[in-house]
Amino acid sequence: MLQNSRALLYLSILIRILANPLANVFQKQLTQRSAHPVFIIFTVYVVLAVACLPYLLLSGRLELTAAVWPNMIAAAFLAVTSNALIVYALSEADLSVLGPINAYKSVVGLLLGLFLVGERPTIFGVIGMLLIVAGSYFVVDRKTNQPLAHAFVRFFSGRGIQLRCAALVLSATEAIFLKRAILVSSPETVFVLWCLFGLTMAAPWAWALFGRTIADQLAVLRRALGRFLSLALATGTMQLATLLTLRDFQVGYSLALFQLSAIVSVFLGGRYFGESNIRERLVGATVMAAGAMLIVLFGSG
Numbered sequence: 001m002l003q004n005s006r007a008l009l010y011l012s013i014l015i016r017i018l019a020n021p022l023a024n025v026f027q028k029q030l031t032q033r034s035a036h037p038v039f040i041i042f043t044v045y046v047v048l049a050v051a052c053l054p055y056l057l058l059s060g061r062l063e064l065t066a067a068v069w070p071n072m073i074a075a076a077f078l079a080v081t082s083n084a085l086i087v088y089a090l091s092e093a094d095l096s097v098l099g100p101i102n103a104y105k106s107v108v109g110l111l112l113g114l115f116l117v118g119e120r121p122t123i124f125g126v127i128g129m130l131l132i133v134a135g136s137y138f139v140v141d142r143k144t145n146q147p148l149a150h151a152f153v154r155f156f157s158g159r160g161i162q163l164r165c166a167a168l169v170l171s172a173t174e175a176i177f178l179k180r181a182i183l184v185s186s187p188e189t190v191f192v193l194w195c196l197f198g199l200t201m202a203a204p205w206a207w208a209l210f211g212r213t214i215a216d217q218l219a220v221l222r223r224a225l226g227r228f229l230s231l232a233l234a235t236g237t238m239q240l241a242t243l244l245t246l247r248d249f250q251v252g253y254s255l256a257l258f259q260l261s262a263i264v265s266v267f268l269g270g271r272y273f274g275e276s277n278i279r280e281r282l283v284g285a286t287v288m289a290a291g292a293m294l295i296v297l298f299g300s301g
Contacts, residue, residue, distance in 0.1 A: 015238075017264060018261070018264060021261050028090040036217055037088045042203065045198045046199060047228070048198070048236050051232075068185045068193070075177035075194065085170070092160030094269055096266040098164045100288045104132060104165065107132055128295035134291075175255060
Protein backbone atom coordinates (compact mmCIF):
# COMPACT_ATOMS: atom_id res chain seq x y z
CA MET A 1 0.00 0.00 0.00
CA LEU A 2 2.83 2.40 0.91
CA GLN A 3 4.64 1.62 -2.34
CA ASN A 4 1.45 2.28 -4.32
CA SER A 5 1.02 5.60 -2.53
CA ARG A 6 4.58 6.65 -3.33
CA ALA A 7 4.19 5.55 -6.94
CA LEU A 8 1.05 7.72 -7.24
CA LEU A 9 2.91 10.67 -5.72
CA TYR A 10 5.86 10.34 -8.11
CA LEU A 11 3.48 9.93 -11.03
CA SER A 12 1.57 13.05 -9.97
CA ILE A 13 4.78 15.07 -9.83
CA LEU A 14 5.85 13.88 -13.27
CA ILE A 15 2.44 14.62 -14.77
CA ARG A 16 2.44 18.10 -13.20
CA ILE A 17 5.89 18.86 -14.61
CA LEU A 18 4.80 17.85 -18.12
CA ALA A 19 1.19 19.12 -18.13
CA ASN A 20 1.92 22.70 -17.13
CA PRO A 21 4.16 23.62 -20.10
CA LEU A 22 1.90 21.64 -22.43
CA ALA A 23 -1.04 23.78 -21.28
CA ASN A 24 1.09 26.86 -21.98
CA VAL A 25 1.66 25.62 -25.54
CA PHE A 26 -2.10 25.39 -26.17
CA GLN A 27 -2.65 28.79 -24.55
CA LYS A 28 -0.07 30.44 -26.77
CA GLN A 29 -1.42 28.72 -29.89
CA LEU A 30 -4.91 30.01 -29.12
CA THR A 31 -3.72 33.59 -28.62
CA GLN A 32 -2.04 33.32 -32.04
CA ARG A 33 -5.48 32.44 -33.43
CA SER A 34 -6.97 35.68 -32.02
CA ALA A 35 -8.59 34.08 -28.97
CA HIS A 36 -8.86 36.59 -26.13
CA PRO A 37 -7.03 35.50 -22.93
CA VAL A 38 -10.14 35.97 -20.78
CA PHE A 39 -12.27 33.99 -23.24
CA ILE A 40 -9.66 31.21 -23.20
CA ILE A 41 -9.76 30.99 -19.40
CA PHE A 42 -13.56 31.17 -19.29
CA THR A 43 -13.96 28.40 -21.89
CA VAL A 44 -11.53 26.14 -20.05
CA TYR A 45 -13.48 26.53 -16.82
CA VAL A 46 -16.75 25.79 -18.65
CA VAL A 47 -15.32 22.52 -19.97
CA LEU A 48 -13.85 21.56 -16.58
CA ALA A 49 -17.07 22.37 -14.73
CA VAL A 50 -19.08 20.21 -17.13
CA ALA A 51 -16.51 17.43 -16.77
CA CYS A 52 -17.05 17.47 -12.99
CA LEU A 53 -20.76 16.63 -13.32
CA PRO A 54 -20.29 12.85 -13.75
CA TYR A 55 -18.16 12.75 -10.60
CA LEU A 56 -20.82 14.67 -8.67
CA LEU A 57 -23.55 12.34 -9.94
CA LEU A 58 -21.60 9.17 -9.19
CA SER A 59 -20.15 10.14 -5.81
CA GLY A 60 -23.27 11.89 -4.58
CA ARG A 61 -21.41 14.12 -2.17
CA LEU A 62 -18.39 16.31 -1.54
CA GLU A 63 -16.28 16.46 1.61
CA LEU A 64 -17.34 19.95 2.64
CA THR A 65 -16.46 21.69 5.89
CA ALA A 66 -16.86 25.28 7.03
CA ALA A 67 -13.10 25.87 6.67
CA VAL A 68 -12.94 24.80 3.05
CA TRP A 69 -15.12 27.63 1.69
CA PRO A 70 -12.94 30.70 2.39
CA ASN A 71 -9.81 28.86 1.27
CA MET A 72 -11.38 27.76 -2.02
CA ILE A 73 -12.87 31.18 -2.74
CA ALA A 74 -9.43 32.74 -2.29
CA ALA A 75 -7.71 30.00 -4.29
CA ALA A 76 -10.19 30.25 -7.17
CA PHE A 77 -9.85 34.03 -7.38
CA LEU A 78 -6.07 33.80 -7.41
CA ALA A 79 -6.17 30.98 -9.98
CA VAL A 80 -8.42 32.82 -12.43
CA THR A 81 -6.38 36.00 -12.14
CA SER A 82 -2.98 34.32 -12.41
CA ASN A 83 -4.06 32.13 -15.33
CA ALA A 84 -5.39 35.14 -17.22
CA LEU A 85 -2.11 36.97 -16.62
CA ILE A 86 -0.15 33.96 -17.87
CA VAL A 87 -2.14 33.85 -21.10
CA TYR A 88 -1.65 37.59 -21.58
CA ALA A 89 2.08 37.08 -20.97
CA LEU A 90 2.25 34.24 -23.50
CA SER A 91 0.76 36.54 -26.13
CA GLU A 92 3.61 39.00 -25.49
CA ALA A 93 6.74 36.85 -24.93
CA ASP A 94 8.39 33.53 -25.78
CA LEU A 95 7.36 30.38 -23.92
CA SER A 96 11.05 29.43 -23.61
CA VAL A 97 11.61 32.66 -21.66
CA LEU A 98 8.47 32.69 -19.50
CA GLY A 99 8.98 29.11 -18.27
CA PRO A 100 12.34 29.76 -16.57
CA ILE A 101 11.08 33.06 -15.13
CA ASN A 102 8.88 31.03 -12.78
CA ALA A 103 12.04 30.23 -10.79
CA TYR A 104 11.87 33.77 -9.41
CA LYS A 105 8.85 32.60 -7.41
CA SER A 106 11.33 31.11 -4.95
CA VAL A 107 13.23 34.40 -4.67
CA VAL A 108 9.97 36.22 -3.93
CA GLY A 109 9.16 33.73 -1.19
CA LEU A 110 12.61 34.09 0.34
CA LEU A 111 12.45 37.89 0.35
CA LEU A 112 8.93 37.93 1.78
CA GLY A 113 10.09 35.61 4.55
CA LEU A 114 13.00 37.95 5.29
CA PHE A 115 11.01 41.17 5.48
CA LEU A 116 7.68 39.92 6.84
CA VAL A 117 8.58 37.21 9.34
CA GLY A 118 12.29 37.77 9.90
CA GLU A 119 13.48 34.51 8.33
CA ARG A 120 17.14 34.91 7.44
CA PRO A 121 18.39 33.16 4.30
CA THR A 122 20.93 30.39 4.78
CA ILE A 123 24.03 30.04 2.67
CA PHE A 124 22.02 27.72 0.43
CA GLY A 125 19.40 30.43 -0.02
CA VAL A 126 22.03 32.94 -1.10
CA ILE A 127 23.58 30.39 -3.48
CA GLY A 128 20.12 29.65 -4.86
CA MET A 129 19.46 33.32 -5.60
CA LEU A 130 22.86 33.64 -7.27
CA LEU A 131 22.11 30.56 -9.40
CA ILE A 132 18.79 32.03 -10.53
CA VAL A 133 20.48 35.30 -11.50
CA ALA A 134 23.28 33.37 -13.21
CA GLY A 135 20.78 31.21 -15.08
CA SER A 136 18.94 34.34 -16.19
CA TYR A 137 22.09 35.35 -18.08
CA PHE A 138 21.39 32.56 -20.56
CA VAL A 139 17.67 33.36 -20.80
CA VAL A 140 17.91 37.13 -21.28
CA ASP A 141 18.24 38.25 -24.89
CA ARG A 142 21.45 40.29 -25.08
CA LYS A 143 22.54 42.61 -27.84
CA THR A 144 26.18 42.68 -28.91
CA ASN A 145 28.34 44.95 -26.73
CA GLN A 146 25.36 45.74 -24.49
CA PRO A 147 26.16 45.84 -20.74
CA LEU A 148 24.52 42.95 -18.88
CA ALA A 149 22.80 45.34 -16.46
CA HIS A 150 21.11 47.10 -19.37
CA ALA A 151 20.02 43.76 -20.80
CA PHE A 152 18.39 42.81 -17.47
CA VAL A 153 16.61 46.16 -17.20
CA ARG A 154 15.29 45.86 -20.75
CA PHE A 155 14.31 42.25 -20.12
CA PHE A 156 12.28 42.91 -16.97
CA SER A 157 10.67 46.03 -18.44
CA GLY A 158 8.98 43.84 -21.07
CA ARG A 159 5.21 43.60 -20.65
CA GLY A 160 5.16 39.81 -20.97
CA ILE A 161 7.82 39.37 -18.29
CA GLN A 162 6.07 41.74 -15.90
CA LEU A 163 2.75 39.92 -16.35
CA ARG A 164 4.45 36.57 -15.74
CA CYS A 165 6.10 37.87 -12.58
CA ALA A 166 2.73 39.09 -11.27
CA ALA A 167 1.18 35.72 -12.10
CA LEU A 168 3.86 33.75 -10.27
CA VAL A 169 3.26 35.72 -7.06
CA LEU A 170 -0.48 34.99 -7.28
CA SER A 171 0.00 31.30 -8.10
CA ALA A 172 2.41 30.82 -5.20
CA THR A 173 -0.19 32.32 -2.87
CA GLU A 174 -2.88 30.14 -4.42
CA ALA A 175 -0.88 27.01 -3.54
CA ILE A 176 -1.04 27.94 0.14
CA PHE A 177 -4.83 28.22 0.10
CA LEU A 178 -5.13 24.96 -1.86
CA LYS A 179 -3.00 23.18 0.74
CA ARG A 180 -5.16 24.55 3.56
CA ALA A 181 -8.30 23.41 1.75
CA ILE A 182 -6.91 19.90 1.18
CA LEU A 183 -6.09 19.59 4.90
CA VAL A 184 -9.79 20.01 5.78
CA SER A 185 -11.20 18.16 2.76
CA SER A 186 -9.80 15.99 -0.06
CA PRO A 187 -8.02 16.59 -3.38
CA GLU A 188 -11.10 15.43 -5.31
CA THR A 189 -13.41 17.86 -3.51
CA VAL A 190 -10.92 20.70 -3.86
CA PHE A 191 -10.60 20.00 -7.59
CA VAL A 192 -14.36 20.14 -8.13
CA LEU A 193 -14.70 23.36 -6.12
CA TRP A 194 -11.71 24.86 -7.97
CA CYS A 195 -13.44 24.23 -11.28
CA LEU A 196 -16.88 25.44 -10.19
CA PHE A 197 -15.66 28.53 -8.32
CA GLY A 198 -13.26 29.31 -11.15
CA LEU A 199 -16.12 29.33 -13.64
CA THR A 200 -18.19 31.53 -11.34
CA MET A 201 -15.39 34.07 -11.10
CA ALA A 202 -14.32 33.94 -14.76
CA ALA A 203 -17.88 34.43 -16.09
CA PRO A 204 -18.29 38.10 -15.02
CA TRP A 205 -14.90 38.95 -16.56
CA ALA A 206 -15.96 37.39 -19.88
CA TRP A 207 -19.35 39.11 -19.78
CA ALA A 208 -17.84 42.52 -19.04
CA LEU A 209 -15.10 42.30 -21.67
CA PHE A 210 -17.04 41.03 -24.67
CA GLY A 211 -20.66 42.05 -25.08
CA ARG A 212 -21.15 42.53 -28.81
CA THR A 213 -17.78 41.02 -29.75
CA ILE A 214 -18.63 37.61 -28.31
CA ALA A 215 -19.58 36.41 -31.81
CA ASP A 216 -15.96 36.83 -32.92
CA GLN A 217 -14.69 34.74 -30.02
CA LEU A 218 -17.29 32.04 -30.63
CA ALA A 219 -16.07 31.89 -34.23
CA VAL A 220 -12.53 31.31 -32.92
CA LEU A 221 -13.91 28.60 -30.64
CA ARG A 222 -15.51 26.78 -33.57
CA ARG A 223 -12.32 26.96 -35.63
CA ALA A 224 -10.04 25.85 -32.79
CA LEU A 225 -12.35 23.60 -30.75
CA GLY A 226 -9.74 20.84 -30.57
CA ARG A 227 -7.17 23.23 -29.12
CA PHE A 228 -9.63 24.47 -26.50
CA LEU A 229 -10.50 20.92 -25.45
CA SER A 230 -6.82 19.95 -25.36
CA LEU A 231 -6.08 22.96 -23.16
CA ALA A 232 -8.93 22.06 -20.80
CA LEU A 233 -7.62 18.48 -20.54
CA ALA A 234 -4.06 19.65 -19.89
CA THR A 235 -5.23 22.23 -17.33
CA GLY A 236 -7.46 19.78 -15.48
CA THR A 237 -4.75 17.11 -15.45
CA MET A 238 -2.19 19.63 -14.22
CA GLN A 239 -4.45 20.88 -11.43
CA LEU A 240 -5.42 17.41 -10.21
CA ALA A 241 -1.74 16.37 -10.21
CA THR A 242 -0.93 19.55 -8.27
CA LEU A 243 -3.53 18.75 -5.63
CA LEU A 244 -2.38 15.14 -5.24
CA THR A 245 1.18 16.39 -4.79
CA LEU A 246 0.15 19.03 -2.26
CA ARG A 247 -1.72 16.39 -0.27
CA ASP A 248 1.51 14.51 0.47
CA PHE A 249 4.17 17.25 0.17
CA GLN A 250 4.65 20.60 1.82
CA VAL A 251 3.93 23.60 -0.39
CA GLY A 252 7.61 24.55 -0.53
CA TYR A 253 8.77 21.10 -1.60
CA SER A 254 6.03 20.93 -4.23
CA LEU A 255 6.88 24.33 -5.70
CA ALA A 256 10.55 23.35 -5.87
CA LEU A 257 9.83 20.18 -7.82
CA PHE A 258 7.46 22.01 -10.16
CA GLN A 259 10.35 24.25 -11.28
CA LEU A 260 11.57 21.36 -13.42
CA SER A 261 8.77 22.17 -15.84
CA ALA A 262 10.82 25.21 -16.92
CA ILE A 263 13.15 22.90 -18.81
CA VAL A 264 10.20 21.33 -20.64
CA SER A 265 8.86 24.83 -21.46
CA VAL A 266 12.10 25.81 -23.16
CA PHE A 267 12.11 22.64 -25.26
CA LEU A 268 8.46 23.11 -26.28
CA GLY A 269 9.07 26.76 -27.13
CA GLY A 270 11.68 25.71 -29.66
CA ARG A 271 9.67 22.74 -30.92
CA TYR A 272 6.30 24.42 -31.51
CA PHE A 273 7.09 28.12 -31.97
CA GLY A 274 10.57 28.11 -33.47
CA GLU A 275 11.94 30.28 -30.67
CA SER A 276 15.63 31.15 -30.76
CA ASN A 277 18.59 30.51 -28.43
CA ILE A 278 17.07 27.25 -27.19
CA ARG A 279 20.38 25.67 -26.14
CA GLU A 280 21.34 28.69 -24.06
CA ARG A 281 17.86 28.88 -22.54
CA LEU A 282 17.95 25.18 -21.65
CA VAL A 283 21.19 25.79 -19.75
CA GLY A 284 19.66 28.82 -18.05
CA ALA A 285 16.44 26.99 -17.16
CA THR A 286 18.40 24.10 -15.62
CA VAL A 287 20.56 26.43 -13.52
CA MET A 288 17.54 28.48 -12.42
CA ALA A 289 15.56 25.37 -11.49
CA ALA A 290 18.49 24.16 -9.38
CA GLY A 291 18.65 27.54 -7.66
CA ALA A 292 14.93 27.51 -6.96
CA MET A 293 15.14 24.04 -5.41
CA LEU A 294 18.01 25.15 -3.16
CA ILE A 295 16.03 28.15 -1.95
CA VAL A 296 12.83 26.25 -1.26
CA LEU A 297 14.43 23.20 0.33
CA PHE A 298 17.28 24.79 2.31
CA GLY A 299 16.97 28.53 1.82
CA SER A 300 15.78 29.89 5.17
CA GLY A 301 16.57 29.15 8.73
